[in-house]
Amino acid sequence: MKPEKIQAELNRLGxxxxxxxxxxxxxxxxxxxxxxxxPQ
Structure with missing residues:
Protein backbone atom coordinates (compact mmCIF):
# COMPACT_ATOMS: atom_id res chain seq x y z
CA MET A 1 0.00 0.00 0.00
CA LYS A 2 1.07 3.54 -0.61
CA PRO A 3 1.68 5.73 2.46
CA GLU A 4 -1.19 8.02 1.43
CA LYS A 5 -3.64 5.09 1.46
CA ILE A 6 -2.38 3.92 4.86
CA GLN A 7 -2.78 7.44 6.26
CA ALA A 8 -6.28 7.73 4.83
CA GLU A 9 -7.29 4.38 6.37
CA LEU A 10 -5.83 5.30 9.77
CA ASN A 11 -7.68 8.64 9.63
CA ARG A 12 -10.93 6.80 8.77
CA LEU A 13 -10.45 4.41 11.70
CA GLY A 14 -9.56 7.32 14.00
CA PRO A 39 -12.80 2.29 24.11
CA GLN A 40 -15.98 0.42 24.92
Missing part, protein backbone atom coordinates in the same frame (compact mmCIF):
# COMPACT_ATOMS: atom_id res chain seq x y z
CA UNK A 15 -12.82 9.02 13.07
CA UNK A 16 -14.60 5.85 14.23
CA UNK A 17 -12.86 6.02 17.61
CA UNK A 18 -9.94 3.65 16.99
CA UNK A 19 -6.48 4.58 18.30
CA UNK A 20 -3.18 3.23 16.97
CA UNK A 21 -1.22 2.04 20.01
CA UNK A 22 1.65 0.03 18.50
CA UNK A 23 3.11 -1.25 15.26
CA UNK A 24 5.77 -3.70 14.13
CA UNK A 25 7.52 -4.20 10.80
CA UNK A 26 9.02 -7.54 9.77
CA UNK A 27 11.38 -5.87 7.31
CA UNK A 28 11.69 -2.96 4.87
CA UNK A 29 9.45 -4.63 2.28
CA UNK A 30 7.64 -7.03 4.60
CA UNK A 31 4.22 -6.80 6.15
CA UNK A 32 3.42 -4.56 9.09
CA UNK A 33 1.28 -5.35 12.11
CA UNK A 34 -0.77 -2.47 13.50
CA UNK A 35 -2.34 -2.70 16.95
CA UNK A 36 -5.41 -0.53 17.49
CA UNK A 37 -7.76 -0.10 20.42
CA UNK A 38 -11.22 1.33 20.81
Missing amino acids: AQGWELVNFAFSGPMGPAMLVLKK
Whole structure:
Protein backbone atom coordinates (compact mmCIF):
# COMPACT_ATOMS: atom_id res chain seq x y z
CA MET A 1 0.00 0.00 0.00
CA LYS A 2 1.07 3.54 -0.61
CA PRO A 3 1.68 5.73 2.46
CA GLU A 4 -1.19 8.02 1.43
CA LYS A 5 -3.64 5.09 1.46
CA ILE A 6 -2.38 3.92 4.86
CA GLN A 7 -2.78 7.44 6.26
CA ALA A 8 -6.28 7.73 4.83
CA GLU A 9 -7.29 4.38 6.37
CA LEU A 10 -5.83 5.30 9.77
CA ASN A 11 -7.68 8.64 9.63
CA ARG A 12 -10.93 6.80 8.77
CA LEU A 13 -10.45 4.41 11.70
CA GLY A 14 -9.56 7.32 14.00
CA ALA A 15 -12.82 9.02 13.07
CA GLN A 16 -14.60 5.85 14.23
CA GLY A 17 -12.86 6.02 17.61
CA TRP A 18 -9.94 3.65 16.99
CA GLU A 19 -6.48 4.58 18.30
CA LEU A 20 -3.18 3.23 16.97
CA VAL A 21 -1.22 2.04 20.01
CA ASN A 22 1.65 0.03 18.50
CA PHE A 23 3.11 -1.25 15.26
CA ALA A 24 5.77 -3.70 14.13
CA PHE A 25 7.52 -4.20 10.80
CA SER A 26 9.02 -7.54 9.77
CA GLY A 27 11.38 -5.87 7.31
CA PRO A 28 11.69 -2.96 4.87
CA MET A 29 9.45 -4.63 2.28
CA GLY A 30 7.64 -7.03 4.60
CA PRO A 31 4.22 -6.80 6.15
CA ALA A 32 3.42 -4.56 9.09
CA MET A 33 1.28 -5.35 12.11
CA LEU A 34 -0.77 -2.47 13.50
CA VAL A 35 -2.34 -2.70 16.95
CA LEU A 36 -5.41 -0.53 17.49
CA LYS A 37 -7.76 -0.10 20.42
CA LYS A 38 -11.22 1.33 20.81
CA PRO A 39 -12.80 2.29 24.11
CA GLN A 40 -15.98 0.42 24.92
